Amino acid sequence: MRVYVIFGGDGLATDRFFDEVSHPPVTETVRVKPEGAADDLTESEWPQVERFVRRNDAIPAEAVEISEADRAAIVSAPQFHRWGRTQLTAMAIPASTLAVPPIADRQFARALAPAGSITEAEVEAWVGPGEIPAAMEAALSLIPDAGGQRFGARMMLRGATTFERCHPLTEQLGALLGYDAAALDALWTRAAAL
Known part of the structure; x- marks a missing residue:
């Protein structure tokens, strides 16, 4: 093909x-x-x-x-x-990125709430019916719409059942939400334990 x-x-x-x-x-x-x-x-x-x-x-x-x-x-x-x-x-893929396992949507959402990125009510609405939290919507609005990037990011947030630390949207959305690489690694490690 x-x-x-x-x-x-x-x-x-x-x-x-x-x-x-x-x-x-x-x-x-x-x-x-x-x-x-x-x-x-x-x-x-x-x-x-x-x-x-x-x-x-x-x-x-x-x-x-x-x-x-x-x-x-x-x-x-x-x-x-x-x-x-x-x-x-x-x-070269940094060793720290390889060591971080994928996390489930539930783990991702639960780890964001205590960090203050989203509320517990938003966690429930996101994991259940797929409503994207306000902070995530605000970050999505900053992603260029060219080439369907924003739509792709929205669909990933709405429909993904797992999230990978090495996915490019992780870095992009993380930066828009105020997370640097170390903070994202810590978030993933914390979420994997939930």
Whole structure:
């Protein structure tokens, strides 16, 4: 499957993926002579196959085709992969980030309340029906709307059942809420114990 992604000026993926499922390519039907077919088999008897002609016109021109392995690497730890014109480069992942386990949405919300970031009522509304707390909504409003970044962040907060310390939105939202890297590590460690 062909996968395309848009990279920002810093080489980071903007979390906009396009593939053949969501954006089918332009193809043409051609007949291909089967290997080992008899010479007397006419072209009209050859099987028809779809051949790739070009990518879907709805995929932006700046989107770069990447391998499925590169896509998986970006999804697993986007902030540690940079695009450098022709290939994806993996950056070193800090050991402290690797040591912090993913936490459940319930743990994340419960750890934010005692820290004063959100209220207990907001914890219940967030974990139950998925209502995003006011402080989070305020932080979301500061995320650029370009490329669906704000919508993606909102959907992650509303629907995620686990939160990972190494996810790029963790750093971005954390900074908007006043958490530096050490404070985020402490929050994750505290939440993992709940």
